[in-house]
Amino acid sequence: MQASFSLQGKKALVTGASRGLGQAMAVALSKAGAQVVCASSRAKGCEQTLSIIRAAGGEGKEAVADLSDSAAVEKLAQQAQGAWGGIDILINNGGTIFRSPAIDYPMQEWRRVLQVNLDAAFALCQTVGRGxxxxxxxxxxxxASMLSFSGGMTVPAYTASKHAIAGLTKALANEWGQHNVQVNAIAPGYFKTDNTAALQQDKVRNEEIRSRIPAGRWGEPEDLAGAAVFLASPASDYVNGHILAVDGGWLAR
Structure with missing residues (x-):
């Protein structure tokens, strides 16, 4: 059974791997045996992640790309595939968020959020997927996100992008499953990350969220490790087009 979850000899690319959820997933893949290309938007952004990987005896390399720049995304895909000769596992984690009431939402921010969260993910799926x-x-x-299932407040672009990610996941699974390529998504619940800092600092909203979670707490980045390894490993070979909620039970309530 343990071999079913092994990633020994596999090569992975994880975007948004400098901290938080991306860092936790990159480290988890490495501990399962994968060689990991860790990508972030700034040079040396993944130094901490790589130091954790190497301290545990793993192999990692850094890549840099502004996901709002389509040329940079293409370059990232080529660089990652050239690092160790192909990519077996792609985790599209890199993303951004902008908060504003919908009536005043700047179109510039709408386009940027969609470019980073959706366009870049599709471009990486397409380029890496060919191999x-x-x-x-x-x-x-x-x-994906809890906002792949609901609408949220003051984050219309983020919500649109995460609904689209869920749909894209299913669309690619339909086309690529016959070629033994499984495309799935993880929908994290409320995790302690930079993206949720505003919610964590709002005492009333923080307590509203915590009290709805059956687990009774916010998620920690390490809570995604098992789901990431499962969906990256042979253990999930017959799982395709699935949106796996890792939410402490939020959706059940």
């Missing part, structure tokens, strides 16, 4: 289809094996994990 997976040729080799007849691969795992793609898109990062």
């Amino acid at each position: 997976m289809l040729q080799r007849q094996q691969g795992k793609i994990i898109n990062i």
